[in-house]
């Protein structure tokens with residue numbers, strides 16, 4: 093790509109600014125200040141409070157599930173999701189190498205071992221084909237337990253991720269997991285408000301885990317959420333994230349090693365105000381996506397759009413360049429011009445702590461890892 097100047101002026105015009113243009117910034121034009129002030133005045137700023145209950149009910153309804161449990165961030169939601177699904181020491185968890193590091197970290201926190209299968213080129217999320225191929229080659233189901241024939245370890249869970257808010261083929265993945273007795277946990281940290289065949293992200297597996305970090309579509313400052321239809325799993329999640337304290341008027345009795353993982357009321361207040369604006373944010377971002385699309389079409393560059401079965405939140409928008417050299421030149425020139433762009437993540441097995449993990453061919457992940465670049469994607473107040 094040689095049209096750097098065209099891109100820089102287009103994006104500056106899009107966001108009506110000649111200042112530094114960040115990748116994604118939060119916007120607080122709703123009830124954020126009001127709710128936070130209320131929280132401070134109530135003195136309930138910590139992990140018990142009305143806004144925590146309220147955001148759990150909002151997310152429960154939003155995800156069309158029975159229960160939601162709020163956590164301090166998305167990483168703890170993933171960590172806890174694995175724990176309450178019984179994933180532990182020496183289990184294997186199938187995931188994608190093309191993801192943010194938190195996905196693989198959460199697996200490791202539980203003493204489990206990530207197994208990396210390829211993504212689909214079009215969705216950039218876990219490939220059902222690659223998953224099935226891995227299982228047919230390496231796994232067997234004995235007495236309802238899926239085992240890796242080579243390592244002898246249990247394959248306990250599969251954790252696909254919806255890259256940048258584009259949905260992976262999650263229904264196919266769900267039926268494969270079902271057939272092979274593997275628990276499905278959705279890392280839907282990036283996909284709040286995205287849908288697959290009309291069904292909300294987070295609704296497809298045993299547990300869905302969201303993130304509300306400051307760079308996501310809606311933010312709690314820091315926050316996460318587990319959603320599930322399983323009452324027992326939700327009860328256990330709430331118990332473990334609340335230091336495993338057995339409820340009692342005055343007595344401190346903890347029946348196991350628990351965690352201080354609950355979302356504070358202060359953060360929940362911010363998130364409640366943000367969730368009121370989610371639809372507005374997504375409609376605005378989808379409009380921006382269309383403008384990018386027609387610009388990049390005219391430049392002969394691929395701008396990634398949602399596929400037929402997907403309604404995307406367009407969290408971080410992205411283009412696909414021809415090769416790594418072009419990508420690096422684009423990154424250098426745009427960042428030099430004060431327009432923030434970022435490459436997609438390095439593949440997990442290229443990081444030192446995951447270098448020995450099993451991986452399949454990784455054809456698609458490798459190509460995408462070299463070619464995909466994120467471009468400014470914030471809400472546009474002036475639209």
Ligand SMILES: *Cc1c(COP(=O)(O)O)cnc(C)c1O
Nearest residue numbers: 165166167192194281303304305
């Ligand atoms: C943001 C993100 C997380 C982690 O969320 P935090 O709230 O930052 O802990 C996990 N997985 C993916 C794919 C993410 O993008």
